[in-house]
Amino acid sequence: MKRLSGIAASQGVAIGPAFVYRPEPLAFNEQIIQNPRTEINRLIEAIEAVQGMLVALEAHTQEAIGEAEAKIFEVHRMFLADPAFADEIKAIIQEEQLNAEAAVDRVSNELMAQFSAIDDEYFRQRAVDIKDIAQRLIRQLLGLEETTLASLKNPSVIIAHDLTPSDTASLNREMALGLCTEIGSNTSHTAILARSLGIPAVVGAGKLELSSGTMVIIDGQSGELIIEPDAQTLAEYRTRQQARQRMRSLEIAQAQTPAVTLDGHQIEVVANIGSVADAEYAIQMGAEGVGLLRTEFLFLQGDTLPSEDEQYQIYRAIADVFQRMPLIVRTLDVGGDKDLPSIDIAKEQNPMLGQRAIRLCLARPEIFQTQLRAILRAGHERNVKIMFPLIGSEEELHQALYQLEQAKANLRARNLPHAENLDVGIMIEVPSAAVLADVMAPHVDFFSIGTNDLAQYTLAVDRTNETVAHLADPLHPAVIRLIHQVIQAAHRQDKWVGLCGEMAGNPQAVPLLLGLGLDEFSMAAVSIPSVKALLRTISKTQAQEIAQRCLELPNLQRVREFLDNP
Numbered sequence: 001m002k003r004l005s006g007i008a009a010s011q012g013v014a015i016g017p018a019f020v021y022r023p024e025p026l027a028f029n030e031q032i033i034q035n036p037r038t039e040i041n042r043l044i045e046a047i048e049a050v051q052g053m054l055v056a057l058e059a060h061t062q063e064a065i066g067e068a069e070a071k072i073f074e075v076h077r078m079f080l081a082d083p084a085f086a087d088e089i090k091a092i093i094q095e096e097q098l099n100a101e102a103a104v105d106r107v108s109n110e111l112m113a114q115f116s117a118i119d120d121e122y123f124r125q126r127a128v129d130i131k132d133i134a135q136r137l138i139r140q141l142l143g144l145e146e147t148t149l150a151s152l153k154n155p156s157v158i159i160a161h162d163l164t165p166s167d168t169a170s171l172n173r174e175m176a177l178g179l180c181t182e183i184g185s186n187t188s189h190t191a192i193l194a195r196s197l198g199i200p201a202v203v204g205a206g207k208l209e210l211s212s213g214t215m216v217i218i219d220g221q222s223g224e225l226i227i228e229p230d231a232q233t234l235a236e237y238r239t240r241q242q243a244r245q246r247m248r249s250l251e252i253a254q255a256q257t258p259a260v261t262l263d264g265h266q267i268e269v270v271a272n273i274g275s276v277a278d279a280e281y282a283i284q285m286g287a288e289g290v291g292l293l294r295t296e297f298l299f300l301q302g303d304t305l306p307s308e309d310e311q312y313q314i315y316r317a318i319a320d321v322f323q324r325m326p327l328i329v330r331t332l333d334v335g336g337d338k339d340l341p342s343i344d345i346a347k348e349q350n351p352m353l354g355q356r357a358i359r360l361c362l363a364r365p366e367i368f369q370t371q372l373r374a375i376l377r378a379g380h381e382r383n384v385k386i387m388f389p390l391i392g393s394e395e396e397l398h399q400a401l402y403q404l405e406q407a408k409a410n411l412r413a414r415n416l417p418h419a420e421n422l423d424v425g426i427m428i429e430v431p432s433a434a435v436l437a438d439v440m441a442p443h444v445d446f447f448s449i450g451t452n453d454l455a456q457y458t459l460a461v462d463r464t465n466e467t468v469a470h471l472a473d474p475l476h477p478a479v480i481r482l483i484h485q486v487i488q489a490a491h492r493q494d495k496w497v498g499l500c501g502e503m504a505g506n507p508q509a510v511p512l513l514l515g516l517g518l519d520e521f522s523m524a525a526v527s528i529p530s531v532k533a534l535l536r537t538i539s540k541t542q543a544q545e546i547a548q549r550c551l552e553l554p555n556l557q558r559v560r561e562f563l564d565n566p
Contacts, residue, residue: 001230006180006205008223009191011530012248013241014178014200015234018214019156021149021167026138030102036094043089043100046140051077053136053146061169072165076133101141108134128188132164152176157216159208168193178218180225182208186502195526198248221507251529255286259535261514261543267535268520269528270326272500276314279321282525286532289326291448291522292387292500293318295371296334299343308370308377315378326383328425328448328498328522329375332367333357333389343367352462357390362399372407379419386422387448392430394439401443427500429453434482437489447490448522451501455479474503475563476556480512484551487517498522508563510534515547 033039058073079085085107092103108130115127139146148170149158157178160167168179168190179194184203194201200220210216210227217226217237226233259267270291271282282290298306298314319327334343334356343364361368375386388400404424411418425446428434434454437447451474456462458479461472473479483499490497498520503509505523510531513521521531546566553559 001233002227004205004208004225004227006202006223006225007184007186008220009184009186009188009203010179010194010199010201010526011220012178012198012200012244013220013237014157014218015237015241016155016157016177016216018159018210018212018216019152019154020208020210020212021158021160021163026135026142026144028099028101028105028138028142031099032097033093033099034097036097039093039100040090042141043086043093043104046100046137047080047086049140050133050136051080053140054080057166057169072129073169076129076165079129080133080137101138104134104137104141128162128164132166135164136166149176156212157218159210159216162188163190165193171197171199173197173199178220179203180205180208180216180218182206195524247533248529251533252285255284255529255532257286257532258288259532261535262537262539263541265540267514268498269532269535270328270498270520270522271525271528272522273318273525276317276321278525279318282528283321285525285528287325287525287528289322289328289383290318291328291498291504291520293327293329295330295332299332299334305343305367305370308374311371311374312377315375315384316382319378319382319384322383324383326385328385328387329378330387330389330427331358331375332361332371334360352456358388358396358400359390362396362403365403368403369407369410372404373411373418376404376407376411376418376422377416379422380417382419384419384422385425385445387425387427389427389450390429390453391426391440392432394436394443397426397440397443428486429457431458431482434486437486438492441490441493441495444495446496446498447486448498448500448520449483449486451479451483451499451503454482454501458482473556474501475509475512475559477550477553477559480516480550480559483513483518484516484547491517496520505531507531507534508560511538511543511546511566512550512563514538514540515543515545515550 054073054077058077061073088107089100089103092098092106093100111130112127115130149167150170150172152172152175155175155177157180158176159180161182162184163179163181176199178199179190179201181190181203182205184190188203191201191203200218202218202220202223202225205225215228217229217233219226229237259269261267268288269286270289271287272292273279273282273290274294274297279290298311315329355363375384378384386404388397391397391400401424408418408420423445425444425448426433426440427450428437428447429450431454433440455472455474455476459472459476461468487497496519499513499518500522504513504521505527507530510521514535523531549562550559553562
């Protein structure tokens with residue numbers, strides 16, 4: 001028996017024979033061609049054919065899995081239809097007289113490198129989208145059949161280096177017992193679709209050397225892959241699997257019920273989203289609003305900036321899904337490491353400490369003003385709130401608030417309906433903001449703690465660097481103490497505090513955060529039923545005792561050991 005550790009991506013237990021999925025890499029040569037016009041025509045025909053495939057795949061995914069998951073392929077179609085993408089490939093064919101396959105490969109590799117460098121796991125995973133599109137396009141140019149998991153005949157645990165959106169969307173949920181990949185993260189498509197399908201998954205498990213047919217167990221809670229389990233381990237996990245299946249059914253059935261602790265405290269549980277489809281799914285999962293609307297997706301859809309009206313329409317559509325429930329819109333969070341097609345951003349030696357998020361918006365007020373006006377208009381007669389990311393000083397906060405007042409003045413002058421008195425908050429992601437929370441609190445209505453960045457900056461760990469990323473753990477005592485300090489400072493001035501990092505949906509961290517006094521838990525929608533159910537099983541008094549003990553512990557290992565057995 002062998003145990004391997006990875007990242008817990010989708011809860012549950014999977015037991016069964018492994019199916020090792022390693023599709024052959026696409027093989028082609030870079031060639032100098034004689035007639036660029038003919039090659040460009042080949043490219044155009046291939047793009048049209050792939051567009052048709054994506055339409056069919058989107059329809060299949062919507063029927064088999066859900067509308068939110070099908071949106072992945074709508075995004076693929078939009079990307080493929082973007083003239084800038086095709087024009088760049090055509091330019092290489094024309095100017096360098098390269099064959100279409102080689103030109104597609106070069107352009108897609110450059111784009112993948114740009115997205116992989118972005119300091120936001122959500123957007124780094126878009127590199128996988130580009131890889132999927134490029135492989136599909138090259139396969140079409142080569143005249144090859146699609147290679148998918150749709151033909152899987154026996155119930156199996158799928159083992160792979162990585163899975164593309166096309167791979168996961170083609171899964172037969174009756175045959176796919178679980179998923180385990182060598183690379184990936186909680187926000188990879190493998191993780192997202194596994195959660196949507198209710199399939200246990202572990203990602204980022206490292207090099208996997210086993211053969212198809214080997215008996216394996218996936219523990220989607222601990223992030224373990226167990227190879228060739230002994231009889232006792234197998235029996236133990238079968239019992240856990242049955243219990244988990246019963247529990248999940250009950251959690252979803254009660255998802256619309258508020259999360260009230262044993263001693264009567266109601267806790268707000270909301271969702272992190274990035275689209276209208278996400279909003280609809282969040283409602284189904286029992287979300288009581290939105291703690292984080294990522295607006296960056298609007299800036300990834302072409303080489304021009306979205307207009308005020310385009311942004312307004314999307315924000316309004318999402319607000320309409322939630323009606324009177326709160327919708328917190330985070331202003332644009334991009335920076336020197338996010339080379340988006342619609343924004344000209346200078347290269348920086350250390351972009352994670354450079355002109356990103358609010359710093360970029362303050363430096364580019366024309367972009368900031370357009371977005372602020374769109375949010376204000378969408379907030380008319382809706383419960384919309386604005387949140388500024390990566391605030392590090394009182395000066396930055398005052399500048400952002402000034403820009404907001406300027407946007408209101410513009411809308412008043414244009415006689416456009418808008419929200420005059422919407423709530424304003426900031427993300428606490430920079431240690432300076434956490435330390436100065438008492439200084440910031442009088443100027444805002446709420447704080448929302450972004451533990452992904454707060455852990456990174458507090459612990460001086462680049463969470464995009466695979467060799468050290470595991471050190472950026474929000475359960476580190478230094479991060480816990482900062483969270484506690486922020487909550488205390490806010491509550492002393494009657495301001496509420498939310499948390500929208502991955503930590504909010506982590507069952508191990510929920511009692512700790514409740515005990516620290518957190519008012520709002522914001523997470524991926526799929527986690528909401530489980531977190532609500534967990535909150536109903538504990539008292540706030542018990543949670544406070546857990547939090548107090550954690551605040552006294554000296555290191556990460558001790559904290560984790562205690563939370564495993566409080």
